[in-house]
Amino acid sequence: MRAGWPDRSHGLGRVMRALVTSLLQGGRLIVSGMLMAAVVHAAFVVLFLAAGVTGLAVFNVISSLLYLLMTLLMRQPRWRRLCEAMAGIEVVLHACVACYWLGWDSGFHYYLLLMLPTLMVSTLMPRRTKWLGCAACVLLYLGLDLLSHRGPPPQVLPGGWLQALRMFNAAATLTMLAGLSAIYYNLVLRAESGLREMASLDPLTGLLNRRSLAELAHDQLARLNDASSPLSALSVLLGDVDHFKAVNDQHGHEVGDLVLRTISQALQSGMRQGDLLGRWGGEEFLVLLPGTELPAARMVAERLRALVQARSLRLPGAATLLPVSISFGLCQAQPGEPLAQAIARADQALYRAKQAGRNRVALADQVIDTQPPSTLPPQDWAEQDAPSAEGDGRA
Numbered sequence: 021m022r023a024g025w026p027d028r029s030h031g032l033g034r035v036m037r038a039l040v041t042s043l044l045q046g047g048r049l050i051v052s053g054m055l056m057a058a059v060v061h062a063a064f065v066v067l068f069l070a071a072g073v074t075g076l077a078v079f080n081v082i083s084s085l086l087y088l089l090m091t092l093l094m095r096q097p098r099w100r101r102l103c104e105a106m107a108g109i110e111v112v113l114h115a116c117v118a119c120y121w122l123g124w125d126s127g128f129h130y131y132l133l134l135m136l137p138t139l140m141v142s143t144l145m146p147r148r149t150k151w152l153g154c155a156a157c158v159l160l161y162l163g164l165d166l167l168s169h170r171g172p173p174p175q176v177l178p179g180g181w182l183q184a185l186r187m188f189n190a191a192a193t194l195t196m197l198a199g200l201s202a203i204y205y206n207l208v209l210r211a212e213s214g215l216r217e218m219a220s221l222d223p224l225t226g227l228l229n230r231r232s233l234a235e236l237a238h239d240q241l242a243r244l245n246d247a248s249s250p251l252s253a254l255s256v257l258l259g260d261v262d263h264f265k266a267v268n269d270q271h272g273h274e275v276g277d278l279v280l281r282t283i284s285q286a287l288q289s290g291m292r293q294g295d296l297l298g299r300w301g302g303e304e305f306l307v308l309l310p311g312t313e314l315p316a317a318r319m320v321a322e323r324l325r326a327l328v329q330a331r332s333l334r335l336p337g338a339a340t341l342l343p344v345s346i347s348f349g350l351c352q353a354q355p356g357e358p359l360a361q362a363i364a365r366a367d368q369a370l371y372r373a374k375q376a377g378r379n380r381v382a383l384a385d386q387v388i389d390t391q392p393p394s395t396l397p398p399q400d401w402a403e404q405d406a407p408s409a410e411g412d413g414r415a
C-alpha cells in the first residue's frame with residue numbers, strides 16, 4: 021500500500037481512492053471528462069440552491085452522483101460503452117432542460133458543444149455514428165436556440181444571476197474543452213511514442229532493431245567523416261550465436277527464443293554508456309563502439325563473449341546446462357567506408373571466428389577490402405587462445 025493511503029479505507033475514503041486510481045491508472049480521456057463533469061455538477065447544486073432553482077439543483081445532485089458512479093464503472097471494460105452513452109444522454113438532456121427552463125442567456129447550451137470533440141475522439145463507436153451524433157447535436161443546438169427565443173423562460177432569474185450563470189457556464193465549458201484537448205494531446209503523444217518504440221525495437225529481445233541501428237550507424241559514420249566532429253574512431257562488432265540451429269532443432273523454437281533473450285540481456289549488461297547494441301538478424305547482434313579503437317574494442321568483445329558464455333541455461337527437467345556462446349567478428353570502420361562494407365569486413369572476421377572453433381573473437385583486416393572473400397590474403401589471426409565453445413563437437 022502506498023504511503024499516504026489509510027491501511028483500511030472505508031466509505032468515502034474507498035470511493036475517493038477508487039476514483040483517483042481509475043483516473044490515474046485508467047488514464048482514459050472519457051474517465052477524466054466524467055470526473056470533471058461530476059465536480060462541475062456539484063458546483064451547480066450550490067449555485068441553484070442559492071438562486072432558488074430547486075428543481076435544477078436536484079437534477080444536478082442526481083447528475084453528479086451518476087458521473088461518479090460512471091467514473092467507477094468505466095474501470096470495467098464491459099460497462100464502458102453503456103457509461104459513454106449515459107454520459108452523452110445526460111449532457112444533452114441536462115443542457116436542453118436547463119436552457120429551456122432558465123432561457124438561452126443562462127448559457128447552458130454551451131455544454132452541447134462539449135459533445136462534438138467527445139464524440140469524435142471516442143474509440144467505442146463507428147465513424148458513421150460519430151458523425152450522426154455530431155449532426156444531431158448541431159440540430160439540437162439550433163432547435164434550442166429557436167425554442168428559447170420564442171418567449172420568456174418558465175423561470176426568470178434576476179439579471180445579475182443570469183449573467184453570472186452564463187459566464188460560469190462559458191468558463192466551465194471552455195475549461196473542459198481545454199482539459200479534454202490537453203488529455204487528448206497527451207494520449208496522442210503517448211501513442212506516438214509507443215509507435216516509435218515499436219518501430220525501433222526488436223519485439224523479441226527489446227534491443228534496437230536492424231532498421232534503427234542502421235540509421236544510428238550511418239549517423240556515427242557521418243560523424244567519423246566529419247573533420248569538425250570529436251569522434252575519432254568507430255569499431256563495429258558483429259556477433260552470431262553458436263550452433264543456434266541445433267538449439268532450435270533439439271529444444272524447439274521457444275527455447276531458441278529464450279536463448280536469444282538471455283544473450284541479449286548478457287550483452288546489454290556488458291555495454292558501456294554511448295555504445296549501441298541491436299539485433300541485426302535472426303541470431304546476429306551488432307554492436308557499435310563509438311570512440312573506440314581496435315585494441316579497446318577487442319577487450320569489449322572479449323568481455324561480451326565471456327558474459328554470454330556465463331549465461332548457460334538450465335532447462336526444466338534437464339540434468340545438464342544448455343551451453344550458450346557467441347562468436348564475434350570485429351573491425352574498425354575506416355573514414356569514408358560505407359556501412360555495408362564495414363559490416364562485411366566484420367562478417368568475414370566472424371566467419372573466421374566460426375571456422376576457428378566458435379566462442380571467440382576475430383579481428384578483420386584493417387585494409388579496406390574491395391575484393392571478393394576468396395581472393396583475400398590469409399587472415400593474420402583469430403584468437404587461437406580463446407576458450408573453446410561448449411560442445412564444439414556440434415560444429
Ligand SMILES: Nc1nc2c(ncn2[C@@H]2O[C@H](COP(=O)(O)OP(=O)(O)OP(=O)(O)O)[C@@H](O)[C@H]2O)c(=O)[nH]1
Binds near residue numbers: 261263265272280
Ligand atoms: N528461435 C528462433 N530461431 C531463429 C530466430 N531467427 C533465426 N533463427 C534460427 O537461427 C538458426 C541459424 O542457424 P545457422 O545460420 O545455420 O547457424 P548456427 O546453427 O547458429 O551455426 P553457426 O552460426 O555456424 O554456429 C536458423 O535455424 C534460424 O531458423 C528467432 O527469432 N528465433
